[in-house]
Amino acid sequence: MCGIMGYIGKGNAVPVIIDGLSKLEYRGYDSSGIALYNNNQIETVKKKGRLSTMVEKLEEKAGIDIGIGHTRWATHGVPSDVNAHPHADCTGQIVVVHNGIIENYAKLRKDLMLEGHDFISDTDTEAIVHLIEKYYKNTSLEKAVRKVLKEVQGSFAIAVMCVNEPDKIIAAKKDSPLIVGLGENENYIASDIPAILGKTKQIYILEDKELVILTKDSVEITDFDGNKVHKEIFEVTWDAIAAEKAGYEHFMLKEIHEQPVAIKETLREKIKDGLVDMSDLNIDEIFEDTEKIYIVACGTAYHAGLVGKLAIEKLAKIPVETDIASEFRYRDVLWTPKSVMIVVSQSGETADTLAALREAKRNGIKVLAVTNVVGSSVSREADKVIYTHAGPEIAVASTKAYTTQLVIMYLLALHLANVKSTISKEEITKLNNDLLKMDTLVEKVLTQQNKIKALAEKYKDIQSTFFLGRSFDYAVAMEGALKLKEISYIHAEAYAAGELKHGPLALIYDGVPVLALITQDHLVDKTMSNIKEVKARGAVVVAICKENLQETCQECDEQILLPDLNPILAPIVSVVPLQIFSYYMAVFRDCDVDKPRNLAKSVTVE
Ligand code: M6R
Numbered sequence: 001m002c003g004i005m006g007y008i009g010k011g012n013a014v015p016v017i018i019d020g021l022s023k024l025e026y027r028g029y030d031s032s033g034i035a036l037y038n039n040n041q042i043e044t045v046k047k048k049g050r051l052s053t054m055v056e057k058l059e060e061k062a063g064i065d066i067g068i069g070h071t072r073w074a075t076h077g078v079p080s081d082v083n084a085h086p087h088a089d090c091t092g093q094i095v096v097v098h099n100g101i102i103e104n105y106a107k108l109r110k111d112l113m114l115e116g117h118d119f120i121s122d123t124d125t126e127a128i129v130h131l132i133e134k135y136y137k138n139t140s141l142e143k144a145v146r147k148v149l150k151e152v153q154g155s156f157a158i159a160v161m162c163v164n165e166p167d168k169i170i171a172a173k174k175d176s177p178l179i180v181g182l183g184e185n186e187n188y189i190a191s192d193i194p195a196i197l198g199k200t201k202q203i204y205i206l207e208d209k210e211l212v213i214l215t216k217d218s219v220e221i222t223d224f225d226g227n228k229v230h231k232e233i234f235e236v237t238w239d240a241i242a243a244e245k246a247g248y249e250h251f252m253l254k255e256i257h258e259q260p261v262a263i264k265e266t267l268r269e270k271i272k273d274g275l276v277d278m279s280d281l282n283i284d285e286i287f288e289d290t291e292k293i294y295i296v297a298c299g300t301a302y303h304a305g306l307v308g309k310l311a312i313e314k315l316a317k318i319p320v321e322t323d324i325a326s327e328f329r330y331r332d333v334l335w336t337p338k339s340v341m342i343v344v345s346q347s348g349e350t351a352d353t354l355a356a357l358r359e360a361k362r363n364g365i366k367v368l369a370v371t372n373v374v375g376s377s378v379s380r381e382a383d384k385v386i387y388t389h390a391g392p393e394i395a396v397a398s399t400k401a402y403t404t405q406l407v408i409m410y411l412l413a414l415h416l417a418n419v420k421s422t423i424s425k426e427e428i429t430k431l432n433n434d435l436l437k438m439d440t441l442v443e444k445v446l447t448q449q450n451k452i453k454a455l456a457e458k459y460k461d462i463q464s465t466f467f468l469g470r471s472f473d474y475a476v477a478m479e480g481a482l483k484l485k486e487i488s489y490i491h492a493e494a495y496a497a498g499e500l501k502h503g504p505l506a507l508i509y510d511g512v513p514v515l516a517l518i519t520q521d522h523l524v525d526k527t528m529s530n531i532k533e534v535k536a537r538g539a540v541v542v543a544i545c546k547e548n549l550q551e552t553c554q555e556c557d558e559q560i561l562l563p564d565l566n567p568i569l570a571p572i573v574s575v576v577p578l579q580i581f582s583y584y585m586a587v588f589r590d591c592d593v594d595k596p597r598n599l600a601k602s603v604t605v606e
Contacts, residue, residue, distance in 0.1 A: 009186020348376020
């Protein structure tokens with residue numbers, strides 16, 4: 001949550017910072033601001049609303065070579081001009097941008113106010129800048145910031161600028177991400193890689209409790225105690241084009257269409273001679289004698305974990321518990337010895353997922369991370385990592401990250417089944433070959449875009465909808481419902497089809513649309529009975545069903561047909577019509593598809 005971008009160098013700071021912030025808007029977009037050193041003073045512009053609103057207020061400024069900017073997702077204090085970052089001290093000479101939460105801000109604020117500091121916002125961040133002001137007496141900015149870092153509690157990535165030391169930006173982090181981009185006679189600080197794509201490919205990834213001083217031509221990293229830290233330069237492989245819309249109206253639509261390639265890329269280095277081969281990833285050492293697997297994640301990644309549970313239990317016969325990270329971290333887990341945790345996170349920065357990972361490690365449990373972002377916190381803290389190769393996912397609604405997470409879940413299930421010989425070699429080979437066809441099958445579904453669009457147009461004014469399924473279909477129903485809620489703001493609920501009559505059936509009324517997933521051959525008759533139950537109560541049923549089940553599903557009002565596919569692997573394909581449906585529902589309802597209200601892509605606070 002919240003994006004930070006800072007620049008110091010030879011060039012024109014304003015466009016660089018604005019461009020960086022535009023790539024970070026996915027992290028929050030309820031206000032934005034920029035602070036620039038100009039004519040021996042710091043000028044700040046900040047505005048409630050999207051970045052474009054702030055940019056409109058920004059007068060053209062050339063020749064400015066240092067500045068910091070911020071795009072906000074509100075935690076403390078409503079979205080407003082005054083709560084937007086950067087925040088300044090009483091003199092207006094020191095400014096700070098912050099991502100995270102200062103947990104002891106109330107006490108700090110109270111004490112500072114008693115000492116005479118004037119607070120003007122409701123944010124936790126303002127305490128940081130007044131505290132720097134307090135300590136910045138007869139000393140350097142660096143020393144003052146170091147003192148503050150010892151006093152603030154919680155999570156933070158900050159960048160600080162000061163009138164008296166206009167040749168530097170000081171930044172520091174704990175539990176919120178921060179990277180340094182290395183240029184020639186110019187350097188950058190940012191919350192995430194997309195902000196600096198197209199500017200440099202060389203970065204440093206800051207670890208917790210590290211502080212960096214950026215000047216035009218130097219980058220000095222130390223720990224919070226001042227000890228020098230030597231870091232390897234990390235070469236970014238994503239290119240700038242991958243983070244652009246490439247002619248699509250929205251990132252989400254582009255990312256939906258990128259799924260065949262993302263699936264292929266994710267499979268690439270894990271299949272050798274046509275068979276799953278994860279030997280290069282060295283994961284066997286953590287799965288030796290595994291008696292239980294915990295899969296922990298949030299949102300869409302959690303839904304991928306639900307599919308992972310079904311696949312691993314079915315194929316590798318290892319018991320799996322899939323949990324929502326924010327619940328898992330506070331429950332009394334009865335850790336089973338010989339267990340492994342798998343954390344799934346597109347960003348690798350989700351606070352709750354990271355906390356669950358740390359909890360597992362504290363209990364001596366090995367952790368495997370499945371993430372899309374190389375160098376992310378979970379990738380660094382886990383014992384082993386498997387990357388999804390989805391490329392940058394910019395839209396808040398996750399699509400290609402989900403399908404590639406599913407691919408990894410299946411690869412893992414197959415790999416473990418192979419190692420443990422829990423299913424026959426023939427079955428493994430068959431599933432393996434079917435998995436290799438997934439990209440083509442997704443492509444086939446994408447050709448139905450216009451049909452699904454027409455369906456969305458027809459249902460665009462609905463108030464409420466339900467998603468049903470059994471087994472793998474239920475897991476996908478949950479993802480479909482989340483997608484629809486998230487971007488079109490329509491109330492949507494997912495139910496296990498067999499559970500309806502235990503209560504939710506009372507919600508069915510005349511004309512309510514029900515989207516039913518029907519891909520599990522052995523369960524089709526059961527699901528059809530449930531469909532008849534909702535139809536009998538007036539529901540209009542849209543079936544997302546496999547071609548071979550078309551006959552059985554005839555009674556449904558509408559059908560979206562999926563190509564013939566292995567039912568175990570069906571989620572990779574069956575989710576795609578739901579993504580397209582949600583996308584067009586949001587478009588027809590004039591919603592901001594890529595930046596839905598109240599949300600941010602990366603949830604780095606609890
Ligand atoms: O980066 P992560 O995968 O850890 O993010 C988890 C969720 O915040 C994320 O999947 C969220 O639910 C998506 N916006 C759903 O589309």
